[in-house]
Amino acid sequence: MITTDNRDETKDRILDAALKRFIHFGAGKTTMNEIAEDLRCSKASLYYYFPDKQGLHLAVLEKISEHLFQTMEERLVEMKKATDTLLDFIAIKYEFGCKFFRLEIFKLIQEKKMITPQQFRAFRDREHKLFTRIFEFGNDQGEFHLKRPATEIASLYQDVLEGVRYVASDGLPVIEIPNEDFFAKIVAKQRAIAQIFINGLKYKD
Structure with a gap:
């Protein structure tokens, strides 16, 4: 379950999960729901850190x-x-x-x-x-x-x-x-x- 105790750590976990999905299935086919399921958290928790999928794409690009x-x-x-x-x-x-x-x-x-x-x-x-x-x-x-x-x-x-x-x-x-x-x-x-x-x-x- 994602908490807000350590925002940087949580954000990194989201990016790692998204990157794993993107590599295997492609960024275009990956949904926020799938990433949330991988992390066992709510979709709302993802949107707290990334208001839209475009922001997540850019964050993953910055990471790599x-x-x-x-x-x-x-x-x-x-x-x-x-x-x-x-x-x-x-x-x-x-x-x-x-x-x-x-x-x-x-x-x-x-x-x-x-x-x-x-x-x-x-x-x-x-x-x-x-x-x-x-x-x-x-x-x-x-x-x-x-x-x-x-x-x-x-x-x-x-x-x-x-x-x-x-x-x-x-x-x-x-x-x-x-x-x-x-x-x-x-x-x-x-x-x-x-x-x-x-x-x-x-x-x-």
């Missing part, structure tokens, strides 16, 4: 996005070579995509335009800071020879990887049924273009 960034930041702490870390980031996002593609939540959010431009920029800005740190590290260690500021290099690199994803999806903003083959196609192209990009940074006049 935070998990992605935590994984990437942990990799930064262990960084020994910038090149390896850049390629590891591609692998991390590939594993993330394969794990959560059944959620359907990305498709629903894009279709209903739930994410504001400010939220999207916040996500990209956070990723950009991670890339900047990698390029700065590589330059400081003599692995790279940057001719431009690391922050500018990070922006270019980020745009290139995003462009590869766009091309891999044939220019479609929403993928109807993403699968592991789709993500494998993206990661293969991203690794190839990343290696070309990295080789250019290693060139010394």
Whole structure:
């Protein structure tokens, strides 16, 4: 039975239950009643924390996005070579995509335009800071020879990887049924273009 003694803990339990349902059945097919049944609580208890299903979708997206960034930041702490870390980031996002593609939540959010431009920029800005740190590290260690500021290099690199994803999806903003083959196609192209990009940074006049 859900109580309000610890709101953060209760909210996390709801998100965990919703995420489990979304992974197995898809976000679009999951109802608030089913989540309430899994938690053995009333539907009203769910609406206390999430007034509508859209709010729950966004909260789940924030939860898994935070998990992605935590994984990437942990990799930064262990960084020994910038090149390896850049390629590891591609692998991390590939594993993330394969794990959560059944959620359907990305498709629903894009279709209903739930994410504001400010939220999207916040996500990209956070990723950009991670890339900047990698390029700065590589330059400081003599692995790279940057001719431009690391922050500018990070922006270019980020745009290139995003462009590869766009091309891999044939220019479609929403993928109807993403699968592991789709993500494998993206990661293969991203690794190839990343290696070309990295080789250019290693060139010394």
